[in-house]
Amino acid sequence: MSQPEHAVAVSSLTKTYPASGKRGPKLALDGVDLAIPRGSLFGLLGPNGAGKSTLINILAGLVLKTSGHATVWGIDIDKDPRRARGAIGVVPQELNLDPFFTPRQLLDLHGGLYGVPKAERRTAEILEAVGLTPQADAYARALSGGMRRRLLVAKAMVHRPPVLVLDEPTAGVDVELRRQLWTYVRRLNDEGVTILLTTHYLEEAEELCDRIAIINHGRLVANDTTAALVSRLDTKMLELTVDRDLQAPPAALARLGATFAGPRRIVVHYRPSLTPVAQILAAAAEDGLAIHDLSTVESDLEDIFLQLTRKPDAAD
Ligand SMILES: Nc1ncnc2c1ncn2[C@@H]1O[C@H](COP(=O)(O)OP(=O)(O)O)[C@@H](O)[C@H]1O
Ligand SMILES: [Mg+2]
Incomplete structure (x- = not known):
């Protein structure tokens, strides 16, 4: 053939x-x-x-x-x-x-x-x-x-x-x-x-x-x-629960793009290949925060489809 x-x-x-x-x-x-x-x-x-x-x-x-x-x-x-x-x-x-x-x-x-x-x-x-x-x-x-x-x-x-x-x-x-x-x-x-x-x-x-x-x-x-x-799909989410209420995103975490999910909860979207989790934890320490709890979430297929079908100008 x-x-x-x-x-x-x-x-x-x-x-x-x-x-x-x-x-x-x-x-x-x-x-x-x-x-x-x-x-x-x-x-x-x-x-x-x-x-x-x-x-x-x-x-x-x-x-x-x-x-x-x-x-x-x-x-x-x-x-x-x-x-x-x-x-x-x-x-x-x-x-x-x-x-x-x-x-x-x-x-x-x-x-x-x-x-x-x-x-x-x-x-x-x-x-x-x-x-x-x-x-x-x-x-x-x-x-x-x-x-x-x-x-x-x-x-x-x-x-x-x-x-x-x-x-x-x-x-x-x-x-x-x-x-x-x-x-x-x-x-x-x-x-x-x-x-x-x-x-x-x-x-x-x-x-x-x-x-x-x-x-x-x-x-x-x-x-x-x-x-x-x-x-392209290399994104994860880390959620931290910290020891006290915060007013503004702490500086070191803010540099990693952290956002609030509640007064004591901080969410960081990160690329594992670029930003090891240890770096995020080090930033929290630099901000003087004690961490009570943490969890990571892989982007699932639905997230991936959203990412892939999102218009390029809205990406990242
Ligand atoms: N014989 C069929 N008659 C009517 N709808 C069908 C038939 N086979 C599949 N579908 C529909 O077509 C779509 C695609 O199905 P399918 O090709 O089996 O998807 P996948 O294999 O990715 O799960 C689904 O909405 C399914 O319900
Ligand atoms: Mg099938």
Whole structure:
């Protein structure tokens, strides 16, 4: 297969789900432009209902787009839907497995569906890679949630697609299994598979992905390298409760941009990469304040969306 510059590219992609019952039509994707470089480990980050699964399901041929263009591995999903589907493997958000198949049967069956010749099937190898060799002949219904998730990854990789999509793969997966899953995903990526991961956890995208796009209400609000994005999002809030009522912001804290949240409560928004907490505490000491209590708050996704969608002239 020739090597496209972008593993996935969508332009002006729009999806409106039709009205049904009392529910009106729903605009789930609103003119999304997105290009995912070949070989990347790409994170699509957004809160519930942002449109992540809709985008993925359009790429996988499971949902029909309303308008716009999409290619997978350079193949237009309208012009050659079969080949486009063959270039992508999707690990769905839901754990939908037939309980009466064993992992080995399921992978063989799926390989057959995709027309992978018997001699080229790597069932044993894939099962080994996802740590399911001991369960190869157990019924799916006997597998734990984490094992089912890994079986779905295996299923998505059966036809060796160059693009693997994982839709919120760690929902309900414990820490240990998440590690295993990430190890396997990184290995596939090292072998050249382009990975598209959706999540609503910033930390997850940050830990794993080299690029992150953020989607909110069906619109793309950011698309950058992880390092660049995280530095833009690098804000925390420190709240101090001090030992006495204050009339004006004390000088040293004021220089760090402190504001009042109450007579004894001071709030400082700061960038951890520029201002260590110790520096804020030193400023409080310089102001002669004793600290009774303190707490820090990470900016959450909603704050981040507000920051990213704020007009540039209002920034900082
Ligand atoms: N089949 C559907 N019919 C109607 N609305 C839908 C359907 N699937 C998703 N939606 C709506 O479209 C929006 C985007 O959903 P989805 O793509 O699943 O978001 P995400 O995966 O980011 O949580 C949500 O408001 C959701 O309720
Ligand atoms: Mg989803």
